[in-house]
Amino acid sequence: MPRALPRPTRRRALQGSAVLAVVCGLLLWWLLPFGESAPSGRLTFSTGVKTGVYQRYGELLKGALARDLPGVDIDLRTSEGSQQNLARVAAGEADYTIATADAVATYQRDARPGADRLRACARLYDDYVQLVVPEGSPVKTPADLHGMKVGVGQPGSGVRLIAERVLRAAKLDPAKDVEPVSAGIDTMPDLLKGGRLDAFFWSGGLPTSAVQTLSERLPIRLVPLGDKLVDQLLETSSVTRYYRSAVIPADAYPHMLGGSVQVQTVAVTNLLVTTTDADPELTERITRTVINSRDRIGHEVHPAQLVDFRTAIYTDPLPLHEGARRYYSSTKP
Numbered sequence: 001m002p003r004a005l006p007r008p009t010r011r012r013a014l015q016g017s018a019v020l021a022v023v024c025g026l027l028l029w030w031l032l033p034f035g036e037s038a039p040s041g042r043l044t045f046s047t048g049v050k051t052g053v054y055q056r057y058g059e060l061l062k063g064a065l066a067r068d069l070p071g072v073d074i075d076l077r078t079s080e081g082s083q084q085n086l087a088r089v090a091a092g093e094a095d096y097t098i099a100t101a102d103a104v105a106t107y108q109r110d111a112r113p114g115a116d117r118l119r120a121c122a123r124l125y126d127d128y129v130q131l132v133v134p135e136g137s138p139v140k141t142p143a144d145l146h147g148m149k150v151g152v153g154q155p156g157s158g159v160r161l162i163a164e165r166v167l168r169a170a171k172l173d174p175a176k177d178v179e180p181v182s183a184g185i186d187t188m189p190d191l192l193k194g195g196r197l198d199a200f201f202w203s204g205g206l207p208t209s210a211v212q213t214l215s216e217r218l219p220i221r222l223v224p225l226g227d228k229l230v231d232q233l234l235e236t237s238s239v240t241r242y243y244r245s246a247v248i249p250a251d252a253y254p255h256m257l258g259g260s261v262q263v264q265t266v267a268v269t270n271l272l273v274t275t276t277d278a279d280p281e282l283t284e285r286i287t288r289t290v291i292n293s294r295d296r297i298g299h300e301v302h303p304a305q306l307v308d309f310r311t312a313i314y315t316d317p318l319p320l321h322e323g324a325r326r327y328y329s330s331t332k333p
Contacts, residue, residue, distance in 0.1 A: 039282040040071030046085045046094035047076055049154075049184040053205040054081070054098050057124075057301050064293035069285055080184065081157030083107070089275055090114025096278070096286065100127055100158040100203070101242040101269045105317045109239060114275065120315030121272040121287045121324040125205050125303035128248055129162055129265045132192065132211060133199045135219035141226055142170035149179045151188040151200030159184075162268070163201035165240060166225065169233040189214040199223070203268070205303025206252045215255040222248060222256065224264040233266060242317070243268050271315050283323025288331070 045062065048054030055078060062074045077094060079085050082103035088094040090113055108115045133139045139148070145167070152167075152174065153159025160182075164174040174180055181188075181197060188200040189210050202208060214220060225233070230245050246267035272290060274283060291309050298305030313320060313328050320328070 038071050039069060039279065039285060042073040042075065043095040043282075044075045044077055044093070046079050046088045046097040048079055048081050048085075048098070048157075049186040050078055051186045051210045052081075052184070053127075053208060053301060053303060054079075054085075056209070057098065057297065057304060060297040060300060060304075061290065061293065064289050064296065065286065068289045068292075069282075072282070079156065080154035081159060083158060083161065084156030086118065086273065087112070087156070089273055090118060092275075092277070096121070096272065096274045098124065098270050099273050101271055101317060102239055103158045103161060104271060104273070105239045105242055106161060108317060117275040117277065118318055119274055119276055119278070119321035119324075120318035121274060121283060121321055122290050122307070122312040123315050124270040124272055124290075124312075125306040126246070126267040126269055127158070127203045128206055128246060128267045129166065129225070130202045130204070130208070130211060130248065131166070131199060131223040131225070131265075132188075132202060132214070132220055133223055134192065135221050137198065137221075139199055139223055142166055142223065142229060143172065145170070145178050145199055146172060147178070148198035149181055149196065151183045151191060151197050152178075152180045153201060153203075154182055154184045157184065158268075159201055159203045162203050162243075162266075165233060165236060166201065166229070169229050169236065185210045192220070193218050205270075205301070206248060207302065212253055212255075215253050220256060221261075222253075222263040222265075225266065226264065230264065230266055271318060273318065274321055276321070278321060278323065280321070280323035280326065283321050284327045285323075287324040287327045291327075291331075 045058050047058035058076050062076060065074055082099040085097035085099045086103060086107045089097050131142060139145060152163040167174045172178060183191060185202055191197040192200055202211060233240055234243055243266040246265055248263040248265055250262050291312060294304055294307040
């Protein structure tokens, strides 16, 4: 007859249960994403006018963040531009934004509310000053704008800052020697096309879709600033040191003069901005997404292709946010 198997003792049963618990624990550790929980909640990103580069960049970044941070709801809020963006972030009305370095320096110089709490996540791409006129316009230099109707950007924009500085460098009083028109890139092209503007200033990444579209509908050209004006502009104040002499390449707008003429101008860096109140872990992850999504976003917003890990840490005049610093310290290029 077959021999009966011995009944397990209580001790042996307990040992078996312990082994099983350890094995199950190891399997769960391997299979499940234990560790720090992903950030969740809602944040507001202040962008720019609807047809500007800031807005389009914000839309694409929102999509990239939705993949990387699915627990975070992102609200995009349009604005007049850099100056309004900084005021919103400093006041806690927005969590993150984009602003030009000269606008940041102006905000700091004027000791605006919350200026000491502003921090940067990354250096993004450069804006180029573009002075747009109809192709047959007599304007050859900014000084020729005397007495004309000129779009100078909205009051809260970075365009307004730099347009007024260019006019002053050309020995023109922005309030008296031209007829300034407060308008953004969402309306200035149509105003120029309709003859309600003689020229307009724009500061944006290359190419700016609104300017490119206008060049396909109306013969236009860009007015060079000239060596003397650029030199004078760069030496005006501590704020204008954030400008650099630059050239708009001939192929930036192929429909302008056959895309064969380079245009001398100035450029200024854009920064991704937040405040000391921003959560370090969330800021670290947002910074990572900004860098990692460069090529994907740059496919549609060409300036974003210039976002570079090696230069992103140079965010003067703002120090890096703690979370952004953690990302750069832990990641090799």
